[in-house]
Amino acid sequence: MQQVLAMLYLWLKAGHVIFVIFWMAGLFMLPRFFVYHQEAPEGSPENAAWIDREAKLMKIIMWPSLVVVWVLGLALAMEIGAFSQGWFHVKLAFVLVLTAYHFWLAQYAQNLAAGVRRLSGKKLRMLNEIPGVAAAVIVIMVIVKPF
């Protein structure tokens, strides 16, 4: 029984990391899409194609991955009693930052579809620092567990 639970934990962790990769790929790609999207003239067929690509990336990859990462991550946390550990609090704080960023991107995609272009290409490129820094901190927390 003990062995089965240990194996189950590893399978959950593998699933968690696989969907983390899908989610992070989307978090890096979507602002890039926005940059190219905003270079297309308003009302052009290219504009419509970008709206479609962004909606598909969110619907097929990013929303399902967000849910699976959270569900499997919380299952792992419960299994090892992570809620009382310092590294997990820091990890969770940065995962919440990534989750808020995800929701902000979803809102920006909706605005773009409605013709509202709030940020310059340069600012959108700079946004890519957010998932990069957050992922680095999160991975250090789960691997090194410094506290």
Ligand code: HEM
């Ligand atoms: C959404 C909420 C999340 C929760 C609740 C969560 C929770 C956890 C837990 C409890 C573990 C097991 C740690 C261990 O076995 O020592 C784990 C593993 C891991 N998590 Fe998350 N996680 C979340 C999101 C993320 C994100 C966004 C990333 C990356 C950007 C990430 C990357 C990893 C990695 C790489 C591992 C494997 C570490 C190892 O080799 O043991 N997690 N996660």
